[in-house]
Amino acid sequence: MKYRRILLKLSGEALQNREKGLSIDPEILASISRQFKELIKEGAEIAVVVGGGNIFRGLAGEKGGTDRTTGDSMGMLATCINALALQSALENAGVETRVQTAISMPAVAEPFIRRKAMRHLEKGRVVIFGAGTGNPYFTTDSAAALRASEINADVLMKATKVDGIYTADPVVDPNAVRYDKVSYAEALNKQLKIMDAAAFSLCMENDIPIVVFNFFKDGEILRVFRGEDAGTQVSH
Template sequence: MGKRPLYKRVLLKISGEALMGQREYGLCSETVSRIAEDIRAVHELGVQVCVVVGGGNIYRGLAGAAKGMDRATGDYMGMLATVINSLAMQNAIEKIGVPTRVQSAIPMASVSEPYIRRRALRHMEKGRVVIFAAGTGNPFFTTDTAAALRASEMGCDALLKGTKVDGVYSADPVKVKDAERYRQLGYMEVLSRDLGVMDHSAISLARENRIPIIVFSITKPGSFAEAVCGEGLYTIVKDEG
């Protein structure tokens, strides 16, 4: 490959929607397998990888709350959806020969390990990919915040957010043709301009722990490895200067 990674340990945040492919709902097995290949490519660079997967392809707590459901109940349902996605991701990664562990913030002994920070670190040191399921384990927190929290706890060098677009734009690039893609932004700039990279608590956590956030397109094969090596199209959010 010839690429040199810029980071030793990274967390990949994938939205539930990214796993849908062209579907309107649920999981697309081809998409899950392709993302697994992308994770293997980074793993083969010698980078320690952990993953947080969203659950929006199955259930969104906030959307349920908008329709009259109790917000906490809706959020717990969303967390369970992330466990389904995490198990699918684990299966796809292990099928291509990469050892994987799922750790759930909501204990489910039959299907996953409980989240134990020191154990997760040990798994990564041994070359296993760790998938963190069930968000933070608490309602009212998004999986973006869970990603920033786990990246902080794991001492990650970067948090990579795989989305449907190749970075952060001044406006929705699907709707606005001449929307500008930013190459680099500061944490405070993202917060003050409400650019929607991640929610505010996730940005604040990353800022406090000086973890750069890299936004790239997970829909393009090989883009995860490119971003880890500082190549390809992406937006990086980090301290100014």
């Protein structure tokens, strides 16, 4: 294996099934649980930052007249709903978990405490981080980079619907070429849309490689974990 402790950034949309009209699809959760079990068997320590875009986005709320700070708080609560749904699915599959949130809600989850999170990981528990950073105006990408730095993650894996970073949008441009590896400097110079600027800068400063991969391709997350040719790696 190439990595041991991973921070997986999972968008809220990854849990969604638009065709069925489901904000959270139980079949997708079951599929995620199976992949996590395989990773744990390989020796992975898994932490997850989950988004809330399948339920509510602060920016979308602002366009509808909601104050941005209030909207972002609503979005953070949406991430907690997803975190609890993921926890339930994982534990139904026999995977021990803990949910930690940046906003205190002791009736349903632990508060984020760095040392406790790292201890859970050492014991083989999947740690799911909810409520982003706990602050408005920061995305869950920033939360993923922050938590990855705090728990000393070996890699930040960004789950997407495409198999890496391309020179252009592969859905729109059939001539787009995928990068196998790209440096932080090159990604900045070419303005490759990997994560938001704050998240990207934090990973660069703390030398945390980012791997962008197709989470929905069978076995892809295992190939990334093993260091095989999968996805695109961003590093120094």
